[in-house]
Amino acid sequence: MPRAAINVNDGFYGNHTISYNVIFNTVRETSDHGPINTWDRQPFLRDAVQSDVPSLWQHTSYIHHNVLYNNYNSFYPIDHDDGSCFYEDSYNFQVYGGKKNYLGHSKMDHHEIYVYPDTKSSQGTGVCIADQAPSRGSSGWNEVWIENTCILYNSSVPYNIWYCDTANLFVPYLASNKIYIPSDTQVAFTCNVNGTSAQLSLDQWQSYGLDIGTTVQSAPNIETIIQWGREMLQNTI
Known part of the structure; x- marks a missing residue:
């Protein structure tokens, strides 16, 4: 497939559901896309906040219970690009890519x-989360990443959060996640501390109120990861 398999342009109205798909071998002739790609560049008036009352807010769309392979030239399994907003992504098994905002x-x-998002490294994609260009009052607010599992293959750096600064934190809400890193490595959360980029341990990261309830452990074998995916997809609705 030359480009994305599923594309949602400008999120028109919202209230879309993308579920129970297996998508792979996309973005073979281009780049900077993913198996699922979304953007919100053009606002529309909708009635998402209150019936019959125009609003620029749209209904939430749902992406769930998909198996997504981020191979070939894909950047992210779910490439939420260019202002994408009002999505709930859950119970997806995503291979070779992490979350994007x-x-x-x-x-x-x-x-x-x-699974193994760090095997793709284009434009900072090789992490569990890439939170790009957040700006107070404009973008990056109300982003939530909770109760997820991320298994890194080579890296022990789970996040790429632009402009992270402990003196003025503006990051996604992070909590109760499970992060797995290679054995014999130490996790490193990158953020500015006192004006200097620092590599924080989990305890240090959590001391700022971030990722409360999150754990970091050594990565399991691939058979275990596949079993986790099978159980999630078969035993949840």
């Missing part, structure tokens, strides 16, 4: 499994 807001990711 670029200039968007109001997205929740929960109960996802991300």
Whole structure:
């Protein structure tokens, strides 16, 4: 497939559901896309906040119970690009990619499994979360990443959160996640501390109120990961 398999342009109205698909071998002739691609560049008037009352807010769309392979030239399994907002992503088994937010807001990711996102490294994609260009009052607000599982293959750096600064934190809400890193490595959460980029341990990261309830453990074998995916997809609705 030359480009994305599923594309949602400008999220028109919202209230879309993308579920129970297996998508792979996309973006073979282009780049900077993914198996599922979304953007919100053009606002529309809708009635999402109150019936019959125009609003620029849209209904939430749902992406759940998909198996997504981020191979070939894909950047992210679910490429929420260019202002994407009002999405709930859950129970997806995503291989070779993590979560993306670029200039968007109001997205929740929960109960996802991300497998080896660090095997793809284009434009900072090789992490569990890439939160790009957040700006107070414009983008990056109301982003939620909770109760997810992310298994890193080589890296021990789970997040790429642009402009992270402990003196003025503006990051997604992070909690109760399970992060797995290679054995004999130490997790490193990258953020500015006192004006200097620092590599924080889990305890240090959590001391700022971030990722409360999150654990970091050594990565399991691939058979275990596949079993986790099978159980998630078969035993949840």
